[in-house]
């Protein structure tokens with residue numbers, strides 16, 4: 394079988410790796426990527442145990458241990474008074490409870506690890522291959538690229554992100570909705586920061602905004618994400634620079650290390666947050682969707698990439714059962730629809746929880762704290778076996 398995966402993001406590469414691992418040479422996998430060069434943005438990612446378990450299962454354990462930092466805990470604090478609201482114990486506790494580590498990784502390192510593994514497994518990525526249109530009949534699928542060339546495949550997986558061309562071909566045009574929030578991102582070299590600054594992973598919450606920081610690359614860099622309500626969306630791109638002074642003004646008066654981190658950042662990138670409501674189905678015939686193309690979500694559960702990685706494992710497992718491809722795709726989406734819709738909804742809820750006045754959010758964090766790790770069992774302990 395010849396399978397074309399559209400998009401070489403984390404989801405597309407994870408799917409290619411999973412399928413080559415499970416099905417070997419029974420499936421020829423070709424990944425088509427619009428970008429001329431394969432590179433991920435200079436930003437970091439939290440990889441929860443539901444995702445690391447999957448990646449360990451396809452031979453990426455050693456690579457992940459080399460590129461990841463495992464935080465002992467993540468704290469949630471109110472910006473006002475730096476009051477501790479909630480602690481999420483991770484480290485060994487995460488491995489014991491959920492069977493995989495919670496890791497902070499640089500996106501480029503994860504992307505490179507997936508790509509290397511795919512090449513080891515005999516997969517192929519074609520760059521400069523932007524999909525323009527896709528059509529299918531009983532015999533197969535035809536992909537028309539923007540350069541005018543055609544690719545024939547038996548089946549297609551659309552892993553082409555938030556503004557997916559494949560999704561539009563299947564379900565018609567519908568615009569992602571702007572959440573009303575802007576995420577600012579920066580990676581700060583730790584050597585620029587004052588010695589002794591407390592940099593343990595923390596989510597700082599406040600009225601209409603929140604700020605997240607955690608170390609990556611063995612603590613040599615600090616990743617920061619700052620989310621602010623109520624701005625105009627502006628340009629959507631991982632490489633749209635924002636004005637650092639605007640970011641500094643939005644967090645003026647917030648506790649240390651926030652001012653120090655903003656001050657030490659070279660550039661702050663500005664990313665308007667979009668999402669879409671859950672779809673009732675992802676597959677039509679020989680074509681299906683995966684990752685942000687299927688279920689984009691705001692980043693407030695740190696689950697977009699993790700859910701794409703789960704999709705990849707579920708898809709490969711259903712393909713490995715054999716039978717008609719259309720049926721395998723329907724079983725795959727049936728495995729995934731309810732869970733990804735739940736994560737989408739939880740991500741949206743967190744957006745407002747993090748931005749509520751303390752009087753309202755404190756009891757909610759206290760209730761979550763009383764549940765302890767059990768609060769996250771459904772998420773970190775769930776997903777493909």
Ligand SMILES: Cc1cc2nc3c(=O)[nH]c(=O)nc-3n(C[C@H](O)[C@H](O)[C@H](O)COP(=O)(O)OP(=O)(O)OC[C@H]3O[C@@H](n4cnc5c(N)ncnc54)[C@H](O)[C@@H]3O)c2cc1C
Pocket residue numbers: 399400401402403404405425426427428437438439440522523524525552553554555556557558576578618664683684685686692695696697698699700701
């Ligand atoms: C600020 C922020 C922080 C985040 N933090 C986390 C986190 O901590 N943990 C987590 O799990 N998730 C996080 N996410 C979410 C995560 O980044 C995404 O959900 C994830 O990258 C989606 O992967 P994907 O492969 O589905 O899509 P993408 O990464 O968007 O990849 C799609 C690929 O398809 C290609 N493409 C698009 N159109 C075409 C076409 N027509 N033809 C060919 N190729 C095409 C693109 O060039 C791209 O390479 C965060 C997101 C944001 C915005």
